Amino acid sequence: MRAFRGSILHYLEDPHSHPDQAREYIEDGLLLVESGRIRAVGPYASMMPSLPTGTPLEDYSGKLLMPGMIDLHTHYPQTEVIASYGRQLLDWLNNYTFPTEMKFSDKAYASAIAERFVQELLRNGTTTAMVFTTVHPQSTEAFFEVAEQHQLRMIAGKVMMDRHAPAGLCDTAESSYTDSKALIERWHGKARLSYAVTPRFAPTSTPEQLQAAGRLMQEYPGLYLQSHLAENRDELAWVAELFPQARDYLDAYEQAGLLGPHCVYAHGIHLSDSACQRLADSGTVLAHCPTSNLFLGSGLFDMSRLTDQGVRFALGTDVGGGTSFSLFRTLGEAYKVQQLLQHSLHPDRAFYLATLGGARALSLDQHIGNFLPGKEADFIVIDPESTPLLSFRIQHCKTLSEKLFVLATLGDDRLIAATYILGQLAYSQEA
Template sequence: MTQSSYRAKLLTFTGDPAQSPDAAVFHEDGVVIVEDGHVAAAGAWTALAGLVSGDASVHDLRDKLIVPGFIDTHIHYPQTDMIASPAPGLLPWLETWTFPTERRFEDEAVAHDTARFFVEELLANGTTTALVYCTVHKQSADALFSASEAKNLRMIAGKVLMDRHCPAFLRDTPQSGYDDSAELIGRWHKRGRQLYALTPRFAPTSTEAQLEACAALAKAHPDIFIQSHAAESREEVNWVSTLFAHRRSYIDVYDHYGLLRPRAVYGHCIWLDDEDRRRMTQTRAVAAHCPTSNLFLGSGLFDFDRASESAMLVTLATDVGGGTSFSMLQTMNEAHKVARMGGHHLSATRMFWLATAGAAEALDLGGMIGTLAPQSEADFVVLDPQATPLLARRTARAQSLEELLFAFAMLGDDRAVYATYAAGKRVHRRGERTKRRNV
């Protein structure tokens, strides 16, 4: 049995900080003990030093902070190369940038090169798990899973399904989408650390026949994930109301086809009503809040108060390439501002929970990832409070955990990520990343 130990400041959670003042567990001088890819123990150094074996490698990181690996619950890997593309709104942005970019994934070399870069970018930002949209091309999912498997990451992804209202070169059919998805589920779901997500892009790009095929797949595979978009912009919501005039709301479209359930994650969820939120809470479907994307595309402001009142499951996500950063720290930054615009104070401690343990619990993966609890998979991030002169100056004056975390959220980005570990193995260290040729 191989053991490694990491001595540093530690942060983990026992619950939602908004519900319990003691939910954030912080050790000024802590240690994480890793054995065979899992956390054997984590806590105060004084309590656990005796468990460190004599031949274990001990990494002294006492000037840094270890947190569980970040979990990004909504991101598009094919959009990596079109991040920061200008457009007047969501639908024109799709037509002008997204669809032409995704066409390139007909080429397996493009898919594999982009997937490798995408995974490296996630790890450089401390993200160890993500819910990833591929393209309509089956090989795009194979490329993403292969890149994830090479790093032994806990990744969730799926081939996009679209059979209408998209260019012909990105269109599948209800049958081909079903067959491709079933094949990919068989090849990748639960293979090592890989998990599959059934991925209808959004209701407007799937016919009722395709949504029925999704319903059949979801019923046949109750433990796979489901991911799509919902109520991102008013224009989109109005479009859905004309396409599905017999359904009460955008969320009701998915509900009708049995696609609201645990492990179902819907990006954005801005323009919901109270009945939508009630159904999401009742079914344990998840709203992935994507603040940088919502601001960039002018989609709207997520309502944290209404979400809290309904007890709806909420996570944070980057939504690259509509989102403008791979960094979950920068995503926290914008989430805080979006919340403030709605009159809600979102604390840094809760934002870190939403990006770690809160996300894991919402995804039905609690105790496995997003935590430093014993037996969990040893995915964690080493954050450097001295990463930049300004961050160092500010964190040196921090008088509380909240103040320290808030400084990371407001001032941090990939430079604050000193190292990233997946299943106990270091998969990124700041400054060591290799450069890749663009394809």
């Protein structure tokens, strides 16, 4: 058993629907971890006297302990093209993404980038992510091997792409099915890892390949699916040409049986009311990626509309179209996007979406997302005085909500003093 002292914040419900019961905050708290899981959480003064003699105590007084953050959508092979200049989505893919992904046929190279990517996640306080690899099976092997070594709870999958891409990045409907099946058999459910069937997006998959993805989802209950949806207006027009029998972009996936509670689609910006209703009815999830949407000029994700229509969503960084690994930076940009849509994102809802909301979106809230006893002890230590400006600004905050808003607006990787995985130190700013 180990004990951690500090201010403790976690969420028990969605602040949008349960504003009075959503969060638990303990100014001077104690978090007990045993065998990698949460044993108990409560006030330091009442819990400390009953601790077994000799229990190790990490004192983070003055800092904030929170569950690790959860990223619903990111691409580890795009780590080296983050912040590439001057393209919208389709040009960006052809000029930056595809040439870079060609390198991932080399497993040693893929392993090196996977390690760098994971270190960036930990440095930014992200403990779980849903990750695209490349079309090469060895790129997926490399990522899962690194994630397993670090004992991380991760979801990933091999990209399926059988048209409209360079020859070196194309598979076939049959080979993508066979390769994905082998990876599923090897990795899905191993340690803390899960597999996501991963057609890149409808334009780069034939209807036959999307049907193959649907077959995999039927054959392996509990699998995830990840792809992209309605990100860019030119993309919408392209999908309409490629899938003339589909009533809209979503229907290209729907006809292949690719909707449901374990299906996560990035972006979902340009959606009709009908598409939103079908997403809500099926429980399909959207990943809101504001830094990417702004950087690529894709559009604005309307949280208020989607909430009203019952669509499930949480947050993604979308590295490398997204411009930061930090979910704090992502929260800040999400706020600005909603402001442009005449809606204010409350800091409690923002931090909920980055923690318990993300866990619920991935159907992982039985394992992660808050500090309820029995859950896996993935958590972060936040230093609210990590920069001179933050230190100055926090002193003038009167409420916890105001402090959280300042962290989301001014925060980045420097906020993260430490990241713990299963109760063990995985990253320390002091190291």
